Each structure stands twice: as structure tokens, then as C-alpha cells.
Amino acid sequence: MSAPTVLSTGGRTIRITVLYLILTAIALVFMVPYIFTVFAAFKPISQIFTEPAWIPPKSLFFANFRYDFVSGEFLRYLANTALVTIALTLGQVVFSVMGAYAFARLNFPGRDKLFWVYLMTLMVPNAVTIIPLYAMMRVAHLLNTYWAIFLPYVLGAPYTIFLMRQFFRNIPQEVIDAARVDGCSEWRILARIIVPLSKPVIVTATLIAFVFGWNNFLWPLIVTNSQSHYVLTIGLANFQSNMNSQWNYSLAASVITLFPLAVIFAVFQRHIIRSISLTQIR
């Protein structure tokens, strides 16, 4: 009986080794572009072109970053991006909590129909709404302001409301009923019961909104007309001409753009992994 056990243990070790090798290879495939980007960001353009990308920089060459921050105005873009992303995230999360609570726990005529109609807007392509939205911003004299960049997203997003509604529906109705019997207003129920019990989904929604806001490109490009209001993604794209690319500045700018997101990922890693299970439809 011992021989098969040895064999199966050996077989298991081989299987695990092979599995880990495959996973390492896949991880490398995903990591390599980022590693190359970081390497290139610290090289002068002539080295970027003449050396293979996998060779690390011989010394840390900061001129690309200096150019981005001094001539390329990336400090301003970084501040603009942080500002509009924070405003967008805060607004989207607060209003999504309110909307999701109404759709999940308040009774009013046509609630579910209204919810599904609202959810259907998820299917409407961006291109359909972009011109009317632009026209609205123009009429409101908000073009080329920070308001224009985040306002369309600030009053909640269908996907976030859907996610929260599903989560709120799993909170026992008895808890809410008990609070109502005790005289709690709906606002108080939301603040004291729903929000504390829903921290995981709120963190998830915050991360989704933050990453969306940080990476948003087309809308800020359409509604801004001056460098003073540009965000990081526009600054990054501006290194691309029709037949000429400023790769050294562009790659350093990519590192500047990625860095805050990487820090956020490192800090909120646990929540992000939990959010993966949360985003499964229940």
C-alpha cells in the first residue's frame, strides 16, 4: 500500500510544480510590460531605442520625469486628476448608496420597473450620450471646468447601484423593521444600519469609481480646452503625434500615472480581492 502513496505524493508534487510554473509564466506575461515601462522611464531616448527593453537602466536617469513635471505640467495634471477623481468617487458612492437603498428597501409604485429601466442605461454606448452631454455642459457654461469632467458621473452609476442593491437586499428585513418600530427615520436607518453593514460593497464601489475616474480619457478630452484643466490621461496621450511619438516622456508619464493606482492597490489589496467575489451576481 505504501508504493501508491509515494507515487501519488510524487505525482501531486509534480502537478503543483507544473501548476506553479504555469502561473509564474502567466504572471510574468502580465508583469513584463510594466517592468519594461519602468526600465524605459529611467533611460534617455537613445538608449530606449538602442537597447533591448529587458535591460535595466545603468543609472537612474531622471530627465524624463523632470521634463514631464517641469515642461510637461504633469504636477498640474496629477493634481487635476486627483481632484476630479476624488469628487467623482465621493459623489458616486454617496448617491449610489441612496439610490440602491431606495431600490432595495423603500416601497413605492413602479420601483422595480424603474430600476430595470435605469439598469438598461448600462447598455447604452458612451458615444450615444456624449454629444447631448457635451451640449448640456455648453448650455450650463461648464465647458473647460472641473465640474464638467466629473458631474456626469457624480450622481451614481447603474453598475454600482445594481451591485449595492443586491448587497442591501441580503441584509435581513427584520433588522430594518425593528429600527422602524423603534422610530428610526429612513435616513437614520441608512446611516446607522445599512452603511455600517455594507462596508465591503462600499469599498468596492469606491475602488471601481476611483479607478474609472483616474483612467477616464475621452470625456475629459472632449470637455476641456486648456492645459490648466487637463488630466493625466490627456497629458499622456499628448505625447503621441500623428507620425511621431515621444516615447521617453510618454513612458515616464505612464509611471507617474500608474504609481498612485499601484499604491492604492497595495493598500487596499484585501478589499480588492474581496470585491472580486462581491461583483459576482447573487
Add this chain to the structure above:
Amino acid sequence: MNARKFLSVWVAGLAAAGGIAACSSNSSTTQTGSATHAHLTYALWDPNEEVGYKKSIAVFEKAHPGITVSVVQIPYPNYQQKLQQEFTSGSGPDIFWVNTPWLSTWIKEGLMTNLAPDIAKAHINMSQYIPSLVSLHTYKGAIYGLPKDWDTIAVYYNENYFAQHHIPVPRTWSWNTTSGGSFLHTLQLATIDKNGVNATSTKFSPSDVATYGAEMDNAMQTGWGNFLAEDGVFTIPRPFASTVSFDSAKADQVLQFVRDLMYKWHVLIPGSELGSNATDPSSENNALFAAGKIAMQIGGDWETTGTFADVGKKFKIGVIPLPAGPDGTWSVFNGLIDAINPHTPNFKAAWELEQWLGSPASEKIMGAGGYVWPAIPGLDPLFAKYWASKGVDMSGFLAESKGNLTNWPNTPGMNQGLTDMQRDMGPIWLGPGSLAQTSGDVATAAKDANHDLSTAGAGS
């Protein structure tokens, strides 16, 4: 965090954003409070030229105290989309760059002001500009902008590499589809395998090439458009034509020749090295040239101002004209204008800026700074002189501007038509053998895919 705290944080964040927003000005909206003051937005896409135009505009603003200008740089891949969305919503920059691929469509859609009456009124001498640049931007008597610059296509070569391998620099060279001519011979001399053997030798190893002679991308302007023209084949028969005209036996021979240079003679780098569909979407050819993977690069003069300025510190770069085909040397010729938004409330100020940017004084600033070849021929030596001081001899481009030129094919829908053609020509660039797609297939695809193109004939 309770809801009240949550809300207060949100309100504080929003108030901060709003506060800063309130401090900002809407530079796309012109100020008309004072009759003598106007604020213009000027849209362009090139970050290198932006530097030069800002210098020129600073001079303009000094001379016109009542006018201020915001230069708005928009990434090229999104330029057309952004502007068209702004125009659709009744907005848009006051004055903006126009590239030829969009020219006809924008004329058709009425996005540019006809400046012919203002030009006549201001007695602007249009004969000071290169004539084909004027005709490129003229349609049925309407003129949509003053020419500012031009570009031709030539061959950059690595002077150090040529000297090291004792390759004679071709001053006059030619090709034909039968023997390949001196063009093929030079490419063979410049294509060297990892054992140091060049492609003229029987010991040359095509599977182990260290440096290819050159590259040619799957692009009308910097690739096949020039070589087809050199054998009498043009993308469209005339401006504003409703048909494409390169679907011919001659075109197939030229395309087969290009393919043979890659896969039979192994002297042009394979198309697969030039990005998606060999269209060079990320300036792959610049990187290959800088890395010494190709000894020559077929390119436009605008490439000198960007990465080459730095790469030129590694090795000396020279420029020679394109090799002559059976019909001589032909280059695709293009140039930009500034168009004025027909709905601008600041037409007078925009017209002042238009005149300035097309004036000898502004073109002198742009030429002498090495940003563009001025559209006024007398100023061209300034651009050549700037680059000569940097060790780059740009006379090859200048020589071409005085020879046979074929304008960018200008007809409504041609932008999409060319995209479709590039897509369908991909197989020609990407594999050995005989043509998988003939020019006829490609032409049909371009015509079928584009309604605008097939109905553009009204003006022809």
C-alpha cells in the same frame, strides 16, 4: 463612517473642486465684453510644432494687444473625433489645424470658413506659396486656409553604418520591377547578416539578418503611395474624384516587387516588424532605425524634429531622395492649413491670427527654429540651415519638393477609404509568396466600404 460624516466629506470634496472650478476661466468661450478684446482657442496636435507655434503666437499677441490666444494640443488619434463632437454641439476652437485626410469631408460638412473673399480683400499674394499647396486647399473657388508648411518623403540613412561598411551613398538611384535596379543593389549592400556577409553574396544568410537595408510601411504617404506614383499609378485620378485608380496590373507589379524586396531578396525588413498590419502605428520604424536594425528609413521630414533629434546623437543621419521608378522620382506631398470655425464669434481676430500664421514673418520663425518647412519657398533655406547646424542634411526633402509631386488623395471619405485600403493590403506586407490581395481587391473594398467616396464625384 456614518452617513452624516460620509456626506460632509463628500460636500467638502465637491466644494473644493467647485472652488477651484470657479476660479478657472472657460477659455473655449471667447470674451466679448470689450469690442477690442478677443480670446481665441487654437487647436493643433503636434507637441514638437506646438513649441514653435507658441513662440510665433507670442509675437502675434505683442503686436495685437486686443487678442489673446490659447493653444490647445489634442492627441492626433482623437483630434478629428473631439473637433467633430464640438462642432456638432455648435462649439469648437476658433481656429484649428486641418490635415488633408479630413479636408474634403470637412468641406462637405461646412466646418471651415471660405476665406477667398477675405484673402482678396486683404490683397494676400497667394502666389508667394507653393502652388500645389494652394490648389490642395481650394475647391470650386473657395479657399479654406493659408498654407503654412509642407512635407515630402525621402530616405534617412545611417551615415556611420554606410561609412563602416563602405557602402557608396546613392545620390541618384532607381528601381524597376524586372531587375530591381540600383535601388535593390544598394539595399543588398546595406543588408548584412550576423556573420557580416551582405545580401549580394551567396553566403548571405537571410534567416539571420543583423541589419536590413531599409523598411517600407503599409502606408500611402510614407510607403506605397510614392512607389506606385513612380510607376504611374495614383490612388485617385484627380482631387475630389469618386473612384480610386490604383487597381491596375502595374500596381500589382509594384506591390509584388515590394513584397519580393521583403521575402524574396530579404532586403526590406519584414512587414511583421512594423506593427499591426505593417502600418507602423507606433513609429516602429523610428525604433528599428535607431536600434540599427535597418540602415535606411523611408520617412517624412517631420520625423526629424522628434525622436531623430536625440537618436542623431548616437550616429550621424543623412537624407537622400527616394529612388526613381520607371516614371522618375515622385513624392507624396502634403501641407497643413489653419481653418477658421464658421461659427466663431471672433472671426476678425481669428482672421488676424490666420494671416499672421501664414505670413512670411511667422513662417520665418517656424522655419528658422527647425519646426517645419515653410510654405513660402524663399524661406525654405532657413529650415535646411537649422538642421545643417545640427549635423543633418535635409536637402533631400527640399530636392523632392522641386520635383514630381503627388498630393495626398483628397476626396470625401478618403480618410476611411485609406484605412480600409491599408487593412486590406496587410496580407501583401505580412507573408511571402504571390499577392494574396490584388490592388483590384483592395480598391473594391475601399469603394464598397465608403459611401462618401463612391458618391464624391460631384466636384470632379
